[in-house]
Amino acid sequence: MNSLDEIVVVGAGAAGATTAETLRRQGYEGRLTLVGAEPHPPYDRPPLSKQILSGRWEPDRIRLRGPEVYDRLGIDVRLGTAASRLDPAGRAVELADGGRLHADAVVIATGVRPRTLPGTEGVAGVHVLRTLDDALALREALGEGRRLVVAGAGLLGTEAAVAARGLGADVTLVGSEPVPLLDLLGPPAAGLVAAVHRELGLRFRRGRVSGVVSAGGAATGVLLADGTHLPADVVLVAMGSLTNTEWLAGSGVRVGDGVVCDELGAARPGVWAAGDLANKPDPRTGRRRRWEHRTQATEQAVAVARNLLAGPGARPVAPLPYFWTDQHDLRIQVFGEIAGTDRWHIVEGSPAERRFTAVHCVEDRVRGAVAVNLPRSAQQLRPLVENEARWTGLPTEAPAG
Amino acid sequence: MKIIVDRERCVGAGQCVLAAPAVFEQNREDGLVELLRPEPAQDLHEAVTEAELICPSGAIELHS
Numbered sequence: 001m002n003s004l005d006e007i008v009v010v011g012a013g014a015a016g017a018t019t020a021e022t023l024r025r026q027g028y029e030g031r032l033t034l035v036g037a038e039p040h041p042p043y044d045r046p047p048l049s050k051q052i053l054s055g056r057w058e059p060d061r062i063r064l065r066g067p068e069v070y071d072r073l074g075i076d077v078r079l080g081t082a083a084s085r086l087d088p089a090g091r092a093v094e095l096a097d098g099g100r101l102h103a104d105a106v107v108i109a110t111g112v113r114p115r116t117l118p119g120t121e122g123v124a125g126v127h128v129l130r131t132l133d134d135a136l137a138l139r140e141a142l143g144e145g146r147r148l149v150v151a152g153a154g155l156l157g158t159e160a161a162v163a164a165r166g167l168g169a170d171v172t173l174v175g176s177e178p179v180p181l182l183d184l185l186g187p188p189a190a191g192l193v194a195a196v197h198r199e200l201g202l203r204f205r206r207g208r209v210s211g212v213v214s215a216g217g218a219a220t221g222v223l224l225a226d227g228t229h230l231p232a233d234v235v236l237v238a239m240g241s242l243t244n245t246e247w248l249a250g251s252g253v254r255v256g257d258g259v260v261c262d263e264l265g266a267a268r269p270g271v272w273a274a275g276d277l278a279n280k281p282d283p284r285t286g287r288r289r290r291w292e293h294r295t296q297a298t299e300q301a302v303a304v305a306r307n308l309l310a311g312p313g314a315r316p317v318a319p320l321p322y323f324w325t326d327q328h329d330l331r332i333q334v335f336g337e338i339a340g341t342d343r344w345h346i347v348e349g350s351p352a353e354r355r356f357t358a359v360h361c362v363e364d365r366v367r368g369a370v371a372v373n374l375p376r377s378a379q380q381l382r383p384l385v386e387n388e389a390r391w392t393g394l395p396t397e398a399p400a401g
Numbered sequence: 402m403k404i405i406v407d408r409e410r411c412v413g414a415g416q417c418v419l420a421a422p423a424v425f426e427q428n429r430e431d432g433l434v435e436l437l438r439p440e441p442a443q444d445l446h447e448a449v450t451e452a453e454l455i456c457p458s459g460a461i462e463l464h465s
Contacts, residue, residue, distance in 0.1 A: 014457075022454055044459060046412070061410070064459045294457045295414060302454050324412060331413065331432070375413035375432020382415075 011109030012036025015275025022305035157238035
């Protein structure tokens with residue numbers, strides 16, 4: 001292995017920050033620089049659409065580590081500085097401010113940014129939600145009686161819609177599925193979420209937002225693909241994301257849907273990727289894909305940091321998919337993948353009690369598990385998903401005697 | 402090593418229980434973290450450090 005005296009981690013979200021921290025904890029003693037485009041020290045994103053948007057938490061609560069931690073670990077954190085280019089030899093990172101960092105190894109963790117609606121740049125009242133500043137701006141724009149249309153009814157869109165209802169906004173959620181989150185959560189949990197949304201007075205409209213209507217430079221509504229016009233003061237575009245890979249142009253790093261890596265997390269010798277933009281082969285399905293789950297960011301980061309230092313001892317990076325969502329008083333956790341399964345079985349509790357667990361199977365093989373308000377039980381289902389166990393029904397009581 | 406957990410930040414992902422089951426537990430009711438051993442023995446330190454790193458909400462703090 002070549003000598004390793006300078007490592008640059010590009011991207012200071014959860015994946016980048018955890019990579020840097022793990023490198024140190026694994027005993028790496030050389031120069032270590034963490035480059036972040038945002039001005040804020042590394043912070044946690046899941047609370048943005050929950051506690052931050054609803055106003056329950058102040059921004060400093062989502063910091064991942066106290067500022068002294070990076071000093072203590074000897075990590076040179078460069079904030080407010082985007083990377084602009086990766087040298088084709090992979091031995092230097094150029095920064096937008098003109099700086100240049102030499103590197104024996106580079107970790108790419110620049111993540112994703114929200115997809116936007118064409119023609120809405122600069123239109124007042126049109127928001128996205130990815131950064132702390134986005135969340136604070138959206139919170140500022142909402143309030144009693146403000147009409148919000150959320151374009152996109154995935155995890156981000158639904159969570160933001162619930163938080164906005166809590167702020168008194170009049171909210172319409174637009175999504176392509178029959179009910180929100182059906183693919184991600186499966187029918188019993190998605191059905192329960194739909195019931196909770198109705199109780200909150202959150203309107204759901206099936207469709208696709210095709211554009212924003214504006215007057216005098218400010219949004220007045222959205223247009224759906226079927227021609228419907230929905231009036232709005234505020235529009236949140238939550239229609240998925242694009243990977244931040246433009247700065248890699250000409251670097252020789254393969255970019256497809258994200259940064260194309262091998263199963264170890266390497267994009268090419270000396271260049272690694274972790275987090276939302278890392279496109280890796282999934283050993284469970286054999287297909288390549290990216291994961292935008294919060295726990296993947298840290299688990300991939302820990303694995304990539306170890307592999308980077310391990311040389312031939314590197315091991316594949318393949319955390320079990322896991323995410324959670326909070327929908328008002330529902331805490332929902334999912335292991336594995338529910339999309340693509342063809343049957344489900346309730347294991348514990350019931351949707352009517354608003355506490356249940358279910359396994360989702362392809363034929364008799366468990367591929368995913370969902371838990372609603374039963375976090376401990378969720379853990380017990382995890383091994384079933386991990387082993388793609390055969391579902392043979394609930395265990396029956398052993399006969400007495 | 403001394404561990405401090407923040408139950409308000411905890412999201413009940415259970416990652417810490419997987420990494421260090423001798424040290425962390427999930428509360429039966431709310432699923433949030435419970436600390437079994439606030440000052441774990443040396444042989445558990447590696448597992449505890451792992452738990453701190455992979456906690457998705459930064460709810461675990463370690464002090465030496």
